[in-house]
Amino acid sequence: MGAERAGDERETPARRRGQGELEAQVLSALGGASEPVTATWVLERLDGGLSYSTVITILTRLHAKQAVTRSGPGRPVLWQPVANEADLAALRMRRLLDKQSDRDAVLSSFVSVLSSHDEELLRSLLAESGPGDSAAPHAPADRPEG
Structure with missing residues (x-):
């Protein structure tokens, strides 16, 4: 009970990304696309176990900064970079x-x-x-x- 288990390693907490790091990763992924892409496409190219909603949030922030454009109101929404x-x-x-x-x-x-x-x-x-x-x-x- 109070004894240590062999190989007991605490799980290290996830590293907190620097400000703008996720935006840069998303822009980098978008930069590799030859045409406008979906948020799912972006998510599949990012590592780090991000959720779909996180990718949408980052894309929305980039859109507000006029760094990406999005297709009209139809589905699926397609994204492409304006800025690198x-x-x-x-x-x-x-x-x-x-x-x-x-x-x-x-x-x-x-x-x-x-x-x-x-x-x-x-x-x-x-x-x-x-x-x-x-x-x-x-x-x-x-x-x-x-």
């Missing part, structure tokens, strides 16, 4: 930045922790885009538009 994993990560980064009151400080801190390779790549990308080539420019609040 890199696009989705960039969108998340942009949304986080948009929530900050001191964008300059956030960007400065971000750049200060980049590797030299990433910093050089960022400089190159900024040089290629040219001045004023922002995807969604933000006018300073204290500057009148017009």
